[in-house]
Amino acid sequence: MNSELAIEARGLSKHFGAVRAVSSLDLDVPRGQIYGFLGPNGSGKSTTIRMLCGLLTPTEGSARVLETEVPEDAKSLRPRIGYMTQRFSLFGDLTVYENLQFIAEIYSYPAVDRKARIEELLDKYDLERQRDQMAGTMSGGQRQRLGLACAVLHHPELLLLDEPTSAVDPQSRRDFWSNLFRLAQGGTTILVSTHYMDEAERCHRLAILDRGVKVADGTPQELQKQTGMHIIEVIAHDPYAAQAAIQPLPEVASVTQLGVRLRVLIPESTADPVALIEQALRAQNVQASTAITTATLEDVFVAVTMKPTEEGA
Amino acid sequence: MSSASRLLAIVKKEVRQLRRDRLTFGMIFGLPIIQILMFGYAINTDVRNLKTAVANQADTHLSRQFIAELRQTQIVEVVATADTAGALEDMLRRGDISIGVYIPHDFDRRVIDQDRAAVHLLVDGTDPTILGVANQLRSMPIRFDTTVRPTQRQGLLEVRPYYNPERRTPVNIVPGLMGIILLMTMMLFTAVAIVRERERGNLELLINTPLSSAELMVGKVAPYILIGLVQLALILGVGQLLFDVPVRGSIVDLYIAGSAFIAANLALGLLISTATYTQFQAMQMTVFILMPSILLSGFMFPFDGMPFIAQKIGEILPTTHFIRLTRGIMLRDASIWELRPDLLYLVGFTVVAMTIASMRFTKRLD
Numbered sequence: 001m002n003s004e005l006a007i008e009a010r011g012l013s014k015h016f017g018a019v020r021a022v023s024s025l026d027l028d029v030p031r032g033q034i035y036g037f038l039g040p041n042g043s044g045k046s047t048t049i050r051m052l053c054g055l056l057t058p059t060e061g062s063a064r065v066l067e068t069e070v071p072e073d074a075k076s077l078r079p080r081i082g083y084m085t086q087r088f089s090l091f092g093d094l095t096v097y098e099n100l101q102f103i104a105e106i107y108s109y110p111a112v113d114r115k116a117r118i119e120e121l122l123d124k125y126d127l128e129r130q131r132d133q134m135a136g137t138m139s140g141g142q143r144q145r146l147g148l149a150c151a152v153l154h155h156p157e158l159l160l161l162d163e164p165t166s167a168v169d170p171q172s173r174r175d176f177w178s179n180l181f182r183l184a185q186g187g188t189t190i191l192v193s194t195h196y197m198d199e200a201e202r203c204h205r206l207a208i209l210d211r212g213v214k215v216a217d218g219t220p221q222e223l224q225k226q227t228g229m230h231i232i233e234v235i236a237h238d239p240y241a242a243q244a245a246i247q248p249l250p251e252v253a254s255v256t257q258l259g260v261r262l263r264v265l266i267p268e269s270t271a272d273p274v275a276l277i278e279q280a281l282r283a284q285n286v287q288a289s290t291a292i293t294t295a296t297l298e299d300v301f302v303a304v305t306m307k308p309t310e311e312g313a
Numbered sequence: 314m315s316s317a318s319r320l321l322a323i324v325k326k327e328v329r330q331l332r333r334d335r336l337t338f339g340m341i342f343g344l345p346i347i348q349i350l351m352f353g354y355a356i357n358t359d360v361r362n363l364k365t366a367v368a369n370q371a372d373t374h375l376s377r378q379f380i381a382e383l384r385q386t387q388i389v390e391v392v393a394t395a396d397t398a399g400a401l402e403d404m405l406r407r408g409d410i411s412i413g414v415y416i417p418h419d420f421d422r423r424v425i426d427q428d429r430a431a432v433h434l435l436v437d438g439t440d441p442t443i444l445g446v447a448n449q450l451r452s453m454p455i456r457f458d459t460t461v462r463p464t465q466r467q468g469l470l471e472v473r474p475y476y477n478p479e480r481r482t483p484v485n486i487v488p489g490l491m492g493i494i495l496l497m498t499m500m501l502f503t504a505v506a507i508v509r510e511r512e513r514g515n516l517e518l519l520i521n522t523p524l525s526s527a528e529l530m531v532g533k534v535a536p537y538i539l540i541g542l543v544q545l546a547l548i549l550g551v552g553q554l555l556f557d558v559p560v561r562g563s564i565v566d567l568y569i570a571g572s573a574f575i576a577a578n579l580a581l582g583l584l585i586s587t588a589t590y591t592q593f594q595a596m597q598m599t600v601f602i603l604m605p606s607i608l609l610s611g612f613m614f615p616f617d618g619m620p621f622i623a624q625k626i627g628e629i630l631p632t633t634h635f636i637r638l639t640r641g642i643m644l645r646d647a648s649i650w651e652l653r654p655d656l657l658y659l660v661g662f663t664v665v666a667m668t669i670a671s672m673r674f675t676k677r678l679d
Contacts (some may be wrong), residue, residue: 053521078523087520093333094326105322107317150518245412 006158006189007052011061014047018179021047023212024167034184036203037193038301041238044212045193046086049162052191053083057229066158079107082156086163088143092136096127096146099135107154109281121149125179136162141172148179152188159183171273177202195300200229208304215304224295227265227303229253230273231295234281236288245284246277254302265291265303318592321526323500324530327506331536337502341540345494345547352490353556354484357428360446365389366404368396371420379432382413382453388446401435411437412447440668452653474643488613488639491548492632495571496606499541503582504595507674512592526674535581535600541575561668562642566649573659578629580666587673589629606632634658658659 007029014022029035037045050056052065054074066075090099100118106254112172122128124144124166130138133147134142151159161180165173179198180190184204192203200206200220207217216223236242239260246264247255251273254265266273274290281288295303325508329336365383369376383389395401401413413435417423423431436447477484508523510516517527545568552558560567581602589595607613609627617626627633634655641647648655 055517055521075523078521081521083518083521085514085517087514087517089514089516091326091330091515092513093330098326098329102322102326103323103522106519106524108523143390268446 005102009063015059033191033204037208039209043209063279082151082159084151103150125149139254140167159190210305223300227295229265233293243261347588362390363411366393366410368415370418486551487558489636489645494633498580499578504585507586508595540635545571561646574635576663580663583670
């Protein structure tokens with residue numbers, strides 16, 4: 001059963017002095033899937049990824065990555081994983097081809113197949129025209145494709161991607177994700193961190209991190225079903241007035257404005273949320289239509305990341 | 314096998330990057346040439362033409378003859394005259410002159426009277442070199458032509474300058490300068506080598522590859538060994554061409570010493586690289602080592618004349634040992650075997666520094 005898991009972490013923690021970057025994280029990443037880390041900046045995504053590839057030593061807890069204890073046996077793990085850093089980490093003063101060549105040599109890729117593999121990657125990742133261009137002069141999207149090409153050159157079983165799309169345009173992001181699906185299809189396990197909801201929704205499974213704590217995990221569909229919240233959509237001509245009417249209600253957990261629409265989150269324990277809101281709107285003389293709707297991943301994210309403050313209050 | 318190819322990959326990458334970094338590449342060749350020209354022409358401890366003023370209160374035939382002889386030494390250049398000792402002191406204080414020659418009115422009588430000094434030299438002692446030169450003037454003979462010269466007593470000591478009889482400064486400077494230039498470039502290039510990759514984010518990628526610490530370290534410094542040897546040839550060539558600096562000993566010995574010194578500097582640079590987090594910090598550290606290497610290695614001042622503590626610090630620095638080696642081989646025709654303690658120190662230093670650097674460079678970020 002365990003061999004079905006590419007990553008298995010128990011109670012993983014990392015403290016930097018007084019800062020708890022990651023707190024007792026449990027993680028099960030099945031093989032061959034795209035697993036997402038969703039969370040705002042500073043939620044511990046990068047720290048977790050760095051612990052999983054042995055770059056950082058956990059303060060507490062342990063992790064098994066591809067049946068290898070980390071960080072103890074991280075050395076034997078290195079040829080089997082690919083890692084793409086948040087920052088562009090290839091050599092700006094080498095050409096695209098030279099970068100790929102360097103990576104191939106470092107990973108001791110068989111010399112006879114080296115050229116063919118580099119040509120294959122140049123073609124697959126649409127870098128043919130940039131072959132002799134200095135990597136430092138390329139656009140964000142091109143750099144990111146080169147980063148991915150270098151990370152997968154040695155056919156890793158596991159790919160760790162730390163916010164790979166944070167510096168690229170939407171079209172490049174779409175292309176990037178189709179590349180990821182192709183890799184997953186080929187059996188590569190992918191752990192990808194992001195702060196984009198649409199990307200998180202594309203993952204097979206995901207974990208939501210908030211201030212170093214995993215606040216939810218599951219498939220996107222499971223998470224959407226298990227928000228523990230009613231989602232009520234309010235459409236008003238004056239959304240500002242509507243928000244002013246709804247916000248003070250003690251039952252309301254969160255109000256988010258999207259153009260003329262408001263998404264209101266109310267805990268499931270509340271019996272008739274629509275009636276409650278309509279009443280509040282009438283009391284303030286606000287014209288609006290109200291309907292219950294299904295949760296998006298963004299609603300999930302809002303619902304789970306505000307729990308700690310509720311407890312604190 | 315795969316380790317060798319990974320090492321080669323790093324070397325190849327370094328050479329490629331270096332070739333594209335025009336400024337650094339130019340520095341490799343420009344720095345030694347500029348330094349050697351600067352030091353060779355500017356530094357001259359054989360001082361001449363010191364600005365001098367004379368206050369001749371005696372104004373006799375003998376005193377005028379004395380001044381003429383003083384001029385002939387070329388050590389002084391009389392630029393002004395004064396009436397009193399006080400006027401000389403004023404000029405000295407203003408920095409108009411370095412030496413004031415005061416000849417009292419009873420000069421002639423004092424010359425005969427052996428107990429009293431006939432001439433007073435007022436010397437700007439802020440520069441000890443000038444003071445040293447002024448002391449040379451003391452040995453000038455002054456006698457009345459009419460008096461029978463006593464047979465010149467042979468001095469108790471006779472000085473026979475070996476190796477550099479003309480006392481040319483470049484002959485002394487160039488072998489030492491070789492040490493300083495190699496130290497500067499070798500240490501600086503490797504000190505920033507690892508730090509630069511850390512700053513640019515390359516390191517996070519590299520340490521996640523199967524590359525080992527030792528492969529990375531050795532691969533990064535290997536190209537510089539060759540560069541160091543080229544620099545050595547450059548300094549020797551320019552030194553011989555422009556300043557006629559000899560290589561009396563074996564050139565092979567010199568290159569053995571050079572290789573050991575280059576290795577020591579590269580190891581030192583790597584050590585700095587693993588102890589710092591930014592290129593700026595690395596630069597500061599190199600200056601921190603460069604200064605004592607210039608001042609305490611025997612390059613500027615005779616080593617034996619330095620205070621005990623300064624000598625002990627000097628002994629730690631590789632440059633001190635290298636300068637001993639180069640001066641020995643180039644000027645005194647010593648063999649490397651005769652100078653083996655210094656060579657052994659350089660080898661030992663390299664091994665220790667390299668070991669500490671590899672140990673310090675853990676493949677982790679925390």
